[in-house]
Amino acid sequence: MKRMSPFEEIRPYYDTEVNQAIREIIDHPMLKAMMNFTFPDHEDKYWKDLMLHCHSIRDFQINFIYPGVNKVLEKSSAGLTTSGFEKLDKGTSYLFISNHRDIILDTSLLNACLYEHGLFMTTSAIGDNLVKKPFLKTLSRLTRNFIIKRGLPARELLESSRLISQFIRHSLLRENRSVWIAQREGRTKDGNDMTHKGVLKMISMASDNGEHFLDYFKRLNVVPVSMSYEYDPTDMLKMPELLAKANQEVYVKGENEDFSTLLSGIIGQKRRIHIHVGEPLNDKIDLIKENTAGVVKQFQAFTDLIDDQIILGYKLWPTKYIAHDMLTGTEQYKSEYSPEEKSLFEARFKKGVDQKNPLAVKSFLAMYANPVSNQKRLLEEV
Structure with a gap:
């Protein structure tokens, strides 16, 4: 009798299970959407044939996830x-x-x-x-x-x-x-x-x-x-939770x-x-x-x-320094960003954040600015 792994409920697949798992999702619309994004110049048959011959997690990662990640980087x-x-x-x-x-x-x-x-x-x-x-x-x-x-x-x-x-x-x-x-x-x-x-x-x-x-x-x-x-x-999606926390709400x-x-x-x-x-x-x-x-x-x-x-x-990307200067009302880090980078950040900020809500303004800018403050504090301690 085959011994069950103590990790049965939490573990990834074993390589011996990979092909069967693929066969169970090969026609799923979400997989199709992922692969059409990853391989835009190929028919479905191309990636399906490849995938049905996949027998290990490493193969799956290298042949499907890795090119998908590169496509995400290219597009976004x-x-x-x-x-x-x-x-x-x-x-x-x-x-x-x-x-x-x-x-x-x-x-x-x-x-x-x-x-x-x-x-x-x-x-x-x-x-x-x-x-x-x-x-x-x-x-x-x-x-x-x-x-x-x-x-x-x-x-x-x-x-x-x-x-x-x-x-x-x-x-x-x-x-x-x-x-x-x-x-x-x-x-x-x-x-x-x-x-x-x-x-x-x-x-x-x-x-x-x-x-x-x-x-x-x-x-x-x-x-x-x-x-x-x-x-x-996901900065805008984090705002409701940040505001609830600032207002001491659940x-x-x-x-x-x-x-x-x-x-x-x-x-x-x-x-x-x-x-x-x-x-x-x-x-x-x-x-x-x-x-x-x-x-x-x-x-x-x-x-x-x-x-x-x-x-x-x-x-610390320019967006972090821009947010820090906007939050503090200073130009302390003006040398770390260009006027174009600042206007791009401000456009995103004004479009997504209610400018009449001081708490929303502060929460959004702090999200970007805090890494600057934290790194500065540590470097001063050294």
Whole structure:
């Protein structure tokens, strides 16, 4: 009798399951729309024949997702630049802890860059709120996502966290497979990229008995990732939640909000994009262990370390400086942008934000400006 994996409910497909999963969605209209976008010069028969001969996740990613990502970049961006990938080792798996700005693109772009640099692509965390539709769940499992369940009661949350931590450990230490996880649950809406301690505590649940949590994170090869979009394609969609938070109100998502945001992130204009991967944190982790007393303070220092690396690795596009100057009513960063870049940003801002609502104005500008303030604060501390 075949043994069931303990990760059955959350894992991606095994390669042996890929072809059957493809056959189940091959005629789905959403797959057709995706492939017609990816291969606009070909008949459906072209990609269907290719896909029906696909027998591994890697094949699916390289032959269908990778060209799709390149088409998204071509249609909705002014190009992607990278830094730091050359410092990673091609035979090593890494735990990429990343700021999170876009539901699908963050991981898709990172994996495209890893592939281009000859590095292991990741298995990536995705919330179950994004894969409620059967087609999206199948597609996420075909792109090596593992599922994190949201909104669980306390006891179930503990069990779920333990299972996810074991899956992350298994991927990194047994399969030598890199893992991507966001530094917090959900995307950053206000531009403040801060790591939730709960994410790190969850990951550390799989450490060995008696093992210091910092020694365990050293084994996982933690690498911070900074995703920087010149324009956030979902900036306007984030406004209702930001305003509710500013008014101290509970925000309730609309029925199809996650799906709408997902689509907007893919097709919305982003202009320039930069991905920076930091160096593995092992040397800095040693310094925390040597210089910081007590587990609570060490945990805070480790969290701060990840935050600092993500903030410092973030590329400050002209839009960030423009928003900062508009928010502060100064011309402090005037040298960082052109009049054309400013007028383009102002046009977007005036079109999408109610100018008579001071809270809306402030929330939108702060979303873009906060990375400037955060990086400036860190550089002044050095």
